[in-house]
Amino acid sequence: TETVEVVAINLGDAPAQAPQLDLHLSAKPRDVTVTAPDGWACTRTLRLPGFGLRCTAPSLDVESSATVTLTVAVPGSPPPAITGFLTVESTVGSATPDPVPGNNRDRYRTINFVQP
Helix, strand or coil: CEEEEEEEECCCCCCEECCEEEEEECCCCCEEEEECCCCCEEEEECCCCCEEEEEECCEECCCCEEEEEEEEECCCCCCCCCCEEEEEEEEEECCCCCCCHHHCEEEEEEEEECCC
16 A cells, blocks of 8 residues: 645635645555545545545635545555556645646656556
């Protein structure tokens, strides 16, 4: 398994109303466990290929952050394994206008897995 932490930070000058954090895994993992901060709710979304997740909250204060942790059982763990990679991409947004929307998307981490 691999653990990935994705952090949403409000760098704006106003509280973010109805913030959402969308995550996309490029391949469907064997299993995913999601841990979100108090007040945040996460639901699986249809995102093909792979796996999608949307986490939402009522608000996110200025200079505050929210960390969503994914514990991912990558394809092939436990064996039989396959060879490849899993990319985690994230996008954040809110109902509050963002003065700098260019920093709302990131390719977070690539998890490499190999056949034993």
